[in-house]
Amino acid sequence: MLKNISLIIIIAILISACEESATKKRGGKFGMSDGNVPEFAAIEFFEHIYHSKGLEGAIQLSTPKMERLIRSYRTNKSVQKHILNMRFDTVTIKTNSRSAGRNEFSQNAQVSIFFAGKLHGNILKDLRVVELIKVDNNWKVDAVSLN
DSSP, X not given: OHHHHHHHHHHHHHHHHHSOOSSOOOOOSTXXXXXXXXXXXXXXXXXXXXXXXXXXXXXXXXXXXXXXXXXHHOSHHHIIIIISOOOOSEEEEEEOGGGTTTSTTSSEEEEEEEEEEEETTEEEEEEEEEEEEEETTEEEEEEEOOO
16 A cells, blocks of 8 residues: 555656746856846847737836837837837847846846847848846836947
8 A cells, every 4th residue: 555655656746747847948158047137138028029929028028118119019020120120030139148147236237139030031140239127126128229
């Protein structure tokens, strides 16, 4: 009887350990995987704009000023074209990891984001500087420079 109970417990532990976590796995260098780092919030903002079907994720990571601007354009493609002035068919988004962690304890941050992708078969590379503000212990995108 004791063997059956211990066998059931071991099987239950193995099954629960194999379940996929609901939270997104965050990897990165220099603690950039932490949600309290402005670089992570900036990358997540652009990931929602370029890789999601809707804008709600990007709106959640925006200040009220940026939220009004994003909502006025309504679609991801319009935001890419009019606000960011960058359209891509496929894109890879990276940050300058040398500054990661230095802005963690401040209230304002500027982050450089590098874009490499394709549009109509042409290879495009670009850079944007993102201004973030800490609101209620969360980093929010306030502005994106067009260089």
